[in-house]
Amino acid sequence: MTRISGIEIPSEKRIEASLPYIYGVGPTLAKKIIKDCNLDADKRTKSLSEDEINKLQKELEKYKTEGDLRREIQSNIKRLQEIGTYRGSRHSKNLPARGQRTRVNARTKRGKRVTIGTSRKEVVAKMGTEESSK
Secondary structure, three states, rough: OEEEOOEOOOOEEEEHHHHHOOOOHHHHHHHHHHHHOOEEEEHHHOOOHHHHHHHHHHOOOOOOOOHHHHHHHHHHHHHHHOOOOOHHHHOOOOOOOOOOOOOOOHHHHHHHOOOOOHHHHHHHHHHEEEEEEO
């Protein structure tokens, strides 16, 4: 495992495939970084020299990644909640914020299904016995 920007990335994979292991770096940004560093995208991570690793780290410092990016996203969500926007309230309630339906779906955001049994027969039976005792 090679360490770039404090993150262990796989050694056996191509640079292009191993850079997206860093939070905030996707396939497109990985290609752009490799192009800016004048590296071969097909080169394996383990075969990078110290100089090439330093080039990659310098290039990655230009972008928000890992902790900085996570912190910024959290602060954006917190700001939305504080100013009382609709999106902020949806985040607070752990519901989808982008207009998706929630009546039957949104299981990922809402969490595991909680069954609420109606037990109507029991309620009717209790009401029937209470009324007859009056």
